[in-house]
Amino acid sequence: KQEVTQIPAALSVPEGENLVLNCSFTDSAIYNLQWFRQDPGKGLTSLLLIQSSQREQTSGRLNASLDKSSGRSTLYIAASQPGDSATYLCAVATGNQFYFGTGTSLTVIP
């Protein structure tokens, strides 16, 4: 069974810093990998979707990479802002099934 791990579980950085969130998965036979943001008590907002054939995706200050062979993905956030404070989840898709990581809780300090 696919297992998805996110490190660190929590991260606190001062505003303006660049940061990296990590996601690892045990089964490299994935269909795609998706990064989500979740604000407290809210649903999920999709940030970036990387297909299994892709190496990275970029959207604004966000850049996600995928190394399928090593079972790793990173989410890079440039010039962090207080509004980036949230929980970030990665999820891998195997066929029609999603497996979620445990999330990284990010706090950006003004």
Add this chain to the structure above:
Amino acid sequence: GAVVSQHPSWVICKSGTSVKIECRSLDFQATTMFWYRQFPKQSLMLMATSNEGSKATYEQGVEKDKFLINHASLTLSTLTVTSAHPEDSSFYICSAAKYEQYFGPGTRLTVT
């Protein structure tokens, strides 16, 4: 972009009653919808996969008689929590699949 809605967004019910949560894909047809639950400070756990016109597939440990799923059309799936108990209090999120998954805003259920 694809939009998925859930109703209600927040519900409180008494122990022993049943609660129905709706999940709708507003601008696309979804042959498959998924139901997740999330306990505080934990990640989402898939409860069941719902295919239009057929029975839902439940994950191990999820009681199908307690969590009734009906995928009546290509734009609507419902989750009914029957005989709710306080331990059923959780955040329930649905998603609809069309090439990728689109998530609803979630429903917070509190059972008193």
